Amino acid sequence: MKYLLVLAVVFVAIWLWRKSRRDEMRSRPPPPRATPAVGAPQAMVRCAHCGLHLPAADAISGPDGAVYCSAAHRQAGSG
Structure with a gap:
């Protein structure tokens, strides 16, 4: 029974960690796209x-x- 309780606590901790990471990724602005450094044709x-x-x-x-x-x-x- 105590192993089931430990397993449940581990799953809840992992779920909370992943949820906070997901929220953090959503709130972070996307990185700017790099434009190619190509000049005009010569x-x-x-x-x-x-x-x-x-x-x-x-x-x-x-x-x-x-x-x-x-x-x-x-x-x-x-x-």
């Missing part, structure tokens, strides 16, 4: 010397209007 250009595609903002323009991926390729393409 125009891509092709290097006139090696064919590498790179963002237009990183490209180096040559004297003839062609774009290059580096100063070395601009010199190689001009000469």
Whole structure:
């Protein structure tokens, strides 16, 4: 009989603990959703010397209007 009483007390304690956790979770505001840190799309250009595609903002323009991926390729393409 005393084991039944101990078992009942344990079940009541577990029930009260779970109930308080459930109430705590409901009262807590939901975490903010993380927005992806993705920038706006950029125009891509092709290097006139090696064919590498790179963002237009990183490209180096040559004297003839062609774009290059580096100063070395601009010199190689001009000469």
